[in-house]
Amino acid sequence: MIVGFASGEIPSAALNHALVKNYSILGLHWGLYEQRDPGLVLDCEAELDRLAAAGLIRPLVSERLTLADVPDGLRRLGAGTTAGRLTFKP
Secondary structure (H helix, E strand, O other), rough: OOOOOOOOOOOOOOEEEEEEEOOOOOOOOOHHHHHOOHHHHHHHHHHHHHHHOOOOOOOOEEEEEEEHHHHHHHHHHOOOOOOOOEOOOO
16 A cells, blocks of 8 residues: 655556556545545544554654754655655654
């Protein structure tokens, strides 16, 4: 599952790859859910937090940044050159 694109650009998917590798591609307009039913979005976020706390899902955290590294991390995040999540750990 992919949620969001930090670069601001939505990459295109090679449909032949999905066919050959036998996986599905599903689109979701999360911003529209936020506009029409913000309570549902909060419920979904709470459920994702619960699943993560239970160890049932593990978000990819590619880097844990110190305070000194945050400006560079934000620059790389804005440039779209990061993978996974960047987190700040004091």
